[in-house]
Amino acid sequence: MSNLISAISGYMAYPFVRYALIVGVLIALCSSLLGVILVLKRYSFIGDGLSNVTFGALSIATVLRINNEMIIVLPITVICAIILLCAKSSAKIKGDSALAMTSVGTLAIGYLLMNIFPVSSNINGDVCGTLFGSTLILTLSLSDVWLCICLSAAVIAVFVLFYHKIFAITFDESFAASTGIKVGFFNMLIAVICAVIIVLAMNLAGSLLTSALIVFPAISAMRVFKSFRGVIICSAVLSVVCAAAGILASILFSTPVGSTVVAADIIAFAIFCVISRLKQ
Amino acid sequence: MSQIICKNVSLGYEGHIVTKNINFEVNKGDYICIVGENGSGKSTLVKALLGLLKPFSGSIDKGSIRIGYLPQQTEIQSDFPASVREVVVSGCSGSISGFFYGKKERNIALNCMKKMRIDNLATKSFRELSGGQKQRVLLARALCAADDILLLDEPVTGLDPAVTTELYKILKKLNHDDDMTIIMVSHDINSALKYATKILHIGHSQLFFGDSSEYLKSDAAKLFSRSGGKKNE
Numbered sequence: 001m002s003n004l005i006s007a008i009s010g011y012m013a014y015p016f017v018r019y020a021l022i023v024g025v026l027i028a029l030c031s032s033l034l035g036v037i038l039v040l041k042r043y044s045f046i047g048d049g050l051s052n053v054t055f056g057a058l059s060i061a062t063v064l065r066i067n068n069e070m071i072i073v074l075p076i077t078v079i080c081a082i083i084l085l086c087a088k089s090s091a092k093i094k095g096d097s098a099l100a101m102t103s104v105g106t107l108a109i110g111y112l113l114m115n116i117f118p119v120s121s122n123i124n125g126d127v128c129g130t131l132f133g134s135t136l137i138l139t140l141s142l143s144d145v146w147l148c149i150c151l152s153a154a155v156i157a158v159f160v161l162f163y164h165k166i167f168a169i170t171f172d173e174s175f176a177a178s179t180g181i182k183v184g185f186f187n188m189l190i191a192v193i194c195a196v197i198i199v200l201a202m203n204l205a206g207s208l209l210t211s212a213l214i215v216f217p218a219i220s221a222m223r224v225f226k227s228f229r230g231v232i233i234c235s236a237v238l239s240v241v242c243a244a245a246g247i248l249a250s251i252l253f254s255t256p257v258g259s260t261v262v263a264a265d266i267i268a269f270a271i272f273c274v275i276s277r278l279k280q
Numbered sequence: 281m282s283q284i285i286c287k288n289v290s291l292g293y294e295g296h297i298v299t300k301n302i303n304f305e306v307n308k309g310d311y312i313c314i315v316g317e318n319g320s321g322k323s324t325l326v327k328a329l330l331g332l333l334k335p336f337s338g339s340i341d342k343g344s345i346r347i348g349y350l351p352q353q354t355e356i357q358s359d360f361p362a363s364v365r366e367v368v369v370s371g372c373s374g375s376i377s378g379f380f381y382g383k384k385e386r387n388i389a390l391n392c393m394k395k396m397r398i399d400n401l402a403t404k405s406f407r408e409l410s411g412g413q414k415q416r417v418l419l420a421r422a423l424c425a426a427d428d429i430l431l432l433d434e435p436v437t438g439l440d441p442a443v444t445t446e447l448y449k450i451l452k453k454l455n456h457d458d459d460m461t462i463i464m465v466s467h468d469i470n471s472a473l474k475y476a477t478k479i480l481h482i483g484h485s486q487l488f489f490g491d492s493s494e495y496l497k498s499d500a501a502k503l504f505s506r507s508g509g510k511k512n513e
Contacts, residue, residue: 167362174332176370178332226405226407228366229366
């Protein structure tokens with residue numbers, strides 16, 4: 001045990017490890033908050049769809065040789081999030097098919113572009129990195145960390161300030177609208193937050209694993225807690241603990257970061273399932 | 281004192297008119313039942329009264345009155361993790377000026393829970409309640425959001441007879457003791473005639489509006505019974 005602690009404190013001396021921990025924990029916190037809402041709104045798969053959009057956008061940025069990918073990735077993802085989440089029930093293509101189309105469509109286009117206009121000789125390595133995010137989080141610069149801190153702070157602020165309105169809308173949209181809450185505006189806000197978090201989460205888990213960060217903590221928390229506040233708090237704590245544990249474990253055992261964090265989330269889910277059985 | 285005045289209202293979706301020529305007035309203390317066949321535009325009218333749907337033509341004048349709304353049960357998720365207190369106080373979420381609930385909102389919620397006799401359930405989970413208890417929780421939430429008018433969309437659908445009777449009693453009590461105005465969409469014409477003071481019958485246009493005692497003598501009532509509506513005869 002003391003070996004483990006000294007190994008961890010040894011790694012902590014490296015700035016890239018500290019950066020990865022800060023960013024990973026913040027992303028996990030934000031995505032778990034959002035996750036509760038998305039799961040309850042029956043939009044669990046939106047994380048998957050949007051992260052494939054970020055993959056497509058990222059490959060466009062790479063092909064165009066734009067250094068700061070955020071300029072392209074963030075707007076495209078935000079627009080897709082708004083289209084998918086705010087689509088009216090009268091839309092020609094219904095929610096789940098629109099999501100499926102966007103999800104695989106952008107993935108295909110992204111991979112196609114990267115093959116037609118290869119930027120480096122190692123396309124498979126690039127693609128694998130973007131899909132599973134393994135290396136991204138260990139190569140963060142200080143400005144990336146600050147960007148992540150600012151965006152996370154904004155997301156958490158929106159959450160805390162509009163907590164009651166978000167609850168009312170998630171629980172019962174038509175009632176919320178009848179009390180004068182601007183449901184359209186808040187759905188838009190949630191869509192934008194969703195896009196921001198997914199773009200951030202790309203760094204941690206890559207585009208294929210991002211939705212695991214969104215879905216697992218929320219569902220685990222729902223197994224055990226009965227009140228909305230309990231679920232939100234538990235989901236946030238659980239996600240942060242799993243992210244920190246996963247990142248440290250991945251550094252100690254040299255495993256890929258994203259999938260280790262997700263594995264920690266899955267173990268937590270199993271534990272929470274057992275707890276909820278025992279409570280009954 | 282009139283709370284809502286509908287003049288020549290026609291309603292529908294995407295250019296398709298569902299119902300037209302709706303004319304009625306809601307006065308304080310009224311108990312109005314909206315009846316009509318499936319697809320006659322009852323729920324559309326509810327949306328318009330709440331201000332969620334703009335009429336094609338005509339006007340709905342309700343001033344700045346806050347209506348407490350009880351949606352159809354199907355719209356609420358049965359597995360949502362929320363405590364009864366959280367659900368009830370969310371009725372205040374549209375009217376708070378700041379971001380958080382204060383003492384005032386918590387007191388309103390507590391009073392509404394007492395009125396519905398669910399204050400002992402406050403920390404219980406909404407998803408573990410029975411159908412009748414859920415309706416009382418949602419009714420308490422509607423009371424939090426209401427000045428003195430409630431709008432209920434098929435509140436007894438899916439409830440067993442004993443619970444249905446109890447819900448009607450609660451509504452009667454709110455109407456009688458607290459002078460709450462009640463507007464209810466209903467399929468249950470017998471209870472509508474028994475409890476409501478006024479009936480609004482709509483089809484593709486307005487078929488009847490007036491006292492419930494007059495309704496049985498009207499052509500609209502005969503039309504309804506012939507087309508399969510439940511009626512005591």
